[in-house]
Amino acid sequence: MEESGNLNNNELKALVSLLDDDDTEVVQHVEDRIMALGTYIIPYLEFEWESSFNPVVQKRIEELVHSLQFELTKEKLYAWKAQGGKDLLEGMWLISTYQYPDLELEQLSKEIEQIYYDVWMEFKSELHPVDQVKLINSVLFNKLKFGANTKNFHSPGNSMLNVVLQTKKGNPIALCVIYMLVAQKLNLPIYGVNLPNLFVMTYKQGDVQFYINAFNRGLVFSKKEIDEYLTNLRLSPNDKYYEPCENVEIVARVLRNLSHAHEKLGHTEKVEEVAEMLRIIEEKVGQ
Numbered sequence: 001m002e003e004s005g006n007l008n009n010n011e012l013k014a015l016v017s018l019l020d021d022d023d024t025e026v027v028q029h030v031e032d033r034i035m036a037l038g039t040y041i042i043p044y045l046e047f048e049w050e051s052s053f054n055p056v057v058q059k060r061i062e063e064l065v066h067s068l069q070f071e072l073t074k075e076k077l078y079a080w081k082a083q084g085g086k087d088l089l090e091g092m093w094l095i096s097t098y099q100y101p102d103l104e105l106e107q108l109s110k111e112i113e114q115i116y117y118d119v120w121m122e123f124k125s126e127l128h129p130v131d132q133v134k135l136i137n138s139v140l141f142n143k144l145k146f147g148a149n150t151k152n153f154h155s156p157g158n159s160m161l162n163v164v165l166q167t168k169k170g171n172p173i174a175l176c177v178i179y180m181l182v183a184q185k186l187n188l189p190i191y192g193v194n195l196p197n198l199f200v201m202t203y204k205q206g207d208v209q210f211y212i213n214a215f216n217r218g219l220v221f222s223k224k225e226i227d228e229y230l231t232n233l234r235l236s237p238n239d240k241y242y243e244p245c246e247n248v249e250i251v252a253r254v255l256r257n258l259s260h261a262h263e264k265l266g267h268t269e270k271v272e273e274v275a276e277m278l279r280i281i282e283e284k285v286g287q
Contacts, residue, residue: 133189149171
């Protein structure tokens with residue numbers, strides 16, 4: 001970052017103009033110098049991209065901006081994890097910023113707030129928990145028309161909360177996240193459950209515990225059905241298949257889905273970048 005004080009606009013312009021040099025070593029040196037300036041340089045690079053008519057320079061600027069933004073996303077993801085991953089919405093927002101770097105957390109927050117308001121308008125706290133869940137189902141899946149993205153199950157957009165909120169179509173975990181964020185605002189004890197091949201939720205308070213499948217319009221089911229599901233998969237019962245999981249585990253699973261989606265599309269570079277994000281989430285803090 002020290003270099004920034006020594007570089008004025010003209011010098012930066014001169015650096016950017018060298019990005020189409022025929023000598024790959026020169027280009028590499030220029031890219032290293034720009035990267036060393038850090039993320040504050042992004043708006044300047046974007047301005048240079050707009051004023052450039054050279055496709056080679058434009059492509060290299062795009063790659064540099066992406067690299068700088070990706071570094072920023074990784075730093076924020078590390079900080080989120082280090083602080084205990086308390087805010088699920090923030091974790092999901094950070095995954096979205098990988099693809100949509102200009103997305104504001106405030107925007108997602110407002111959209112969740114609006115869904116919560118729609119549910120709250122019809123909510124009755126005196127109802128039995130199962131009826132409360134059915135009421136949420138009615139608003140989310142009937143009134144607001146959220147649903148399973150069965151046509152594009154492996155689309156990367158299914159892991160981007162902003163895309164799911166916009167299209168109202170998502171994979172199991174994205175629909176569960178929206179459901180849980182709304183339930184939290186209603187002070188309901190609804191949490192994610194990491195089942196193999198399917199992410200579901202559990203309502204768990206005192207002696208009351210049952211399960212909710214957001215991918216199937218909020219279908220309510222029991223522990224017995226999880227037993228049968230595991231038997232069909234030839235898996236032995238494990239506490240983690242029945243009990244609430246942490247936000248960090250949810251974000252890790254979303255990243256694995258995102259990696260799988262890019263793998264199916266042949267996006268090798270993106271698969272590698274998502275793997276870097278996943279390593280940050282899965283590493284023990286302080287390692």
